[in-house]
Amino acid sequence: EAQVTQNPRYLITVTGKKLTVTCSQNMNHEYMSWYRQDPGLGLRQIYYSMNVEVTDKGDVPEGYKVSRKEKRNFPLILESPSPNQTSLYFCASSSGSGNQPQHFGDGTRLSIL
Amino acid sequence: GQNIDQPTEMTATEGAIVQINCTYQTSGFNGLFWYQQHAGEAPTFLSYNVLDGLEEKGRFSSFLSRSKGYSYLLLKELQMKDSASYLCAVRLGGSYIPTFGRGTSLIVHP
Numbered sequence: 001e002a003q004v005t006q007n008p009r010y011l012i013t014v015t016g017k018k019l020t021v022t023c024s025q026n027m028n029h030e031y032m033s034w035y036r037q038d039p040g041l042g043l044r045q046i047y048y049s050m051n052v053e054v055t056d057k058g059d060v061p062e063g064y065k066v067s068r069k070e071k072r073n074f075p076l077i078l079e080s081p082s083p084n085q086t087s088l089y090f091c092a093s094s095s096g097s098g099n100q101p102q103h104f105g106d107g108t109r110l111s112i113l
Numbered sequence: 114g115q116n117i118d119q120p121t122e123m124t125a126t127e128g129a130i131v132q133i134n135c136t137y138q139t140s141g142f143n144g145l146f147w148y149q150q151h152a153g154e155a156p157t158f159l160s161y162n163v164l165d166g167l168e169e170k171g172r173f174s175s176f177l178s179r180s181k182g183y184s185y186l187l188l189k190e191l192q193m194k195d196s197a198s199y200l201c202a203v204r205l206g207g208s209y210i211p212t213f214g215r216g217t218s219l220i221v222h223p
Contacts, residue, residue, distance in 0.1 A: 031209050031210055033210050035213075040215065041215060042200070042213050042214060042215035042216050043156070044213075045210070045212065045213075050209070090156070094210070096209055098143075098163065098209075099161045099163065101148075101158035102146075102156075102158075102210070102211075103158075104156050104157075106154070106155050107153070
């Protein structure tokens with residue numbers, strides 16, 4: 001089954017404790033993205049990647065890092081999480097074809113205390 | 114962002130028709146997507162428009178006017194399960210990854 005898998009689905013942690021949210025896709029997609037979703041603000045792009053070893057900042061990259069060492073994986077790293085990073089996070093992937101939509105993971109709800 | 118505007122919230126009656134509008138900056142336009150998102154769930158793809166006109170898919174249709182920077186999603190024969198957020202996403206320039214509007218929360222009542 002074609003899917004985007006995020007882990008963990010839920011996490012409560014404390015300020016300053018490094019964490020990683022994993023994202024894996026099995027569709028051989030070139031493009032992968034991370035979004036955060038906050039009430040009233042919609043989906044905002046954090047980082048994206050157009051292929052292995054190619055990443056770029058989205059609209060709200062501060063406080064986040066990513067890597068793309070393999071095509072299928074695109075982890076999101078919070079080196080020193082802060083309460084303002086409490087949010088619902090989505091990973092998405094897509095092929096390079098023009099009319100192909102993004103496929104989203106089920107989301108990760110992070111709470112930073 | 115790229116100034117993608119949608120109404121924040123709409124309400125409609127079961128069985129009725131509702132139109133959700135989306136406007137965007139036209140410079141570099143390269144495709145528009147509509148997604149549906151139920152609360153706490155992932156967005157799911159509804160439609161894609163890159164040329165002017167209407168695309169119909171069952172109860173859902175999407176329209177695009179590139180010159181006006183305008184799209185709408187039309188939902189017919191509304192059902193209670195259509196209560197959700199509807200996200201307009203626009204692809205600009207050479208990027209294959211679209212930018213999302215803030216979404217429209219649709220409430221369908223009996």
